[in-house]
Amino acid sequence: MAVTPNNDAEDNFVYYNGRKLRKGFTTGTTATAATVAAIRTLLNQEPQDTVTVHAANGKVAIFGVEQTNFDKSKASCAIKKDGGDDQDATDGALIFATVELRSDNEIHLDGGEGVGRVTKAGLANRPGMPAINPTPRRVIKEAARKELGANRGADIIISVPEGKRIAKLTYNPKLGIVGGISILGTSGVVTPMSESSWKHSISIEMNIHRKRGDQALVLVPGNYGEDFAKDELGISEAKIVQMSNFVGYVLHEVQRLKFNKILIVGDLGKMIKVSAGIFSTHSKDADARAEVMVANLALMGGVPTEFLRQIYGCLTTISMIKLINEAGYQGVYQIIVDKIKQRAEKLLAHREPHVTVDAVIFSRESGFLAASKPIEEIKGEWQ
Structure with missing residues (x-):
C-alpha cells in the first residue's frame, strides 16, 4: 500500500454516499515511483526498500519497492499500483520502470510490455506513441531529471506485465489503444468513485x-x-x-x-x-x-x-x-x-x-x- 507522511490526514479521504473512502495514486504516479527507484538503484548500485515521490498535484506518496533487478548498466524496479478504495482495474498491478544510462544528457521515455500504443487520432498522444499521457510523461521525466542531474541522460521504459489482460477491462480497446493499459493521471491521485x-x-x-x-x-x-x-x-x-x-x-x-x-x-x-x-x-x-x-x-x-x-x-x-x-x-x-x-x-x-x-x-x-x-x-x- 502506498502511504503519505500523514495517513490520517483528511485530504487522504473522500466521502461518498456516507462512506469514508481512501484515496490512491494513479498509474502515472506509480510509474514515477518505479522510475525514481530504478535510477537510484542504478546510480547507487544497491536496491531501494521505499521511494518517495510527488504526484502531479504535489501530494507526497511513499511506495514500497516490490521487485528489483540491476547490474552496472541497467536497473529495473516494480511498484504496486495502489488505487485506494477505488474499484480500478489496474489496482494491484505491478508497474515496472527499466532505466539504462545514456552517453548524452537526454531523457527518452517509452512504453514496453503491457503499455498500450495509440492507433487513432484524437487522443492526447499521436498515433504510434505509447499511451503515457502528457501529465505523467512530464512528471516522470521531471523526477528522472532531478535524480540524474543536468549532465546525465537515460532511456526509461515503463512496462506492465499484466497490462494486456487488464486493458480488456478498460476503455482502451474502444479508444484504439492496443496492447495494454494507459499510464494516466492529471492530478496523480485517484479519487474513489470519481465520475x-x-x-x-x-x-x-x-x-x-x-x-x-x-x-x-x-x-x-x-x-x-x-x-x-x-x-x-x-x-x-x-x-x-x-x-x-x-x-x-x-x-x-x-x-x-x-x-x-x-x-x-x-x-x-x-x-x-x-x-x-x-x-x-x-x-x-x-x-x-x-x-x-x-x-x-x-x-x-x-x-x-x-x-x-x-x-x-x-x-x-x-x-x-x-x-x-x-x-x-x-x-x-x-x-x-x-x-x-x-x-x-x-x-x-x-x-x-x-x-x-x-x-x-x-x-x-x-x-x-x-x-x-x-x-x-x-x-x-x-x-
Whole structure:
C-alpha cells in the first residue's frame, strides 16, 4: 500500500454516499515511483526498500519497492499500483520502470510490455506513441531529471506485465489503444468513485469519432443497448458510443463537439427517466420509474386507478411491461419515446449546432417497444 507522511490526514479521504473512502495514486504516479527507484538503484548500485515521490498535484506518496533487478548498466524496479478504495482495474498491478544510462544528457521515455500504443487520432498522444499521457510523461521525466542531474541522460521504459489482460477491462480497446493499459493521471491521485475520469474517457472516444469525420453518433447506456443496436437494428459498432448514466453530460458533449445527429438506443428502465427530464440515470441520483410510468398511463385516459396502483407497486420496469402488455396499454411506450426525443432536443435548444435526435426503447425481456419514428426508417438511416 502506498502511504503519505500523514495517513490520517483528511485530504487522504473522500466521502461518498456516507462512506469514508481512501484515496490512491494513479498509474502515472506509480510509474514515477518505479522510475525514481530504478535510477537510484542504478546510480547507487544497491536496491531501494521505499521511494518517495510527488504526484502531479504535489501530494507526497511513499511506495514500497516490490521487485528489483540491476547490474552496472541497467536497473529495473516494480511498484504496486495502489488505487485506494477505488474499484480500478489496474489496482494491484505491478508497474515496472527499466532505466539504462545514456552517453548524452537526454531523457527518452517509452512504453514496453503491457503499455498500450495509440492507433487513432484524437487522443492526447499521436498515433504510434505509447499511451503515457502528457501529465505523467512530464512528471516522470521531471523526477528522472532531478535524480540524474543536468549532465546525465537515460532511456526509461515503463512496462506492465499484466497490462494486456487488464486493458480488456478498460476503455482502451474502444479508444484504439492496443496492447495494454494507459499510464494516466492529471492530478496523480485517484479519487474513489470519481465520475470525472469516466466522463473524460467518453469525451475522448467521442472526439475520436469527430477526428475521423463522423457527424452522427448512436448513444447507448451500456452493453444491453449496444447489443440491441447491433443485433436488432443492424448498426455498426463503429457508430456506437456508450454514455453510461451520464446522459446530460454526453448530450452537451455532442453539441460541443459539433455532431449534428444522434440516435439514443436504450432499455426502458434507464430511458424512462430521460423522458421525465432526468439526465443522470444512476439510481443514486433518481429513481422515479414507477411515478413516470403511472403519470404517462394516466394521461392516456381510461386507465383504471387500480391498474395504476399495480404499476406503482412494481419494483422493476420488466414487471410493469408485463402488466401493460397484458392489459393492452402498449401505446404508453410511444408516448415515452417521443418524450425522450423532446427532452433531449429541449436540453440542447437555443445553442449551436442544432442536433437532430431520435430514440429507440426496448426491453431485454420483450424486445423492441417503440421508436420516435418508424423503425424501418431508423434502420435505413443508420445501417
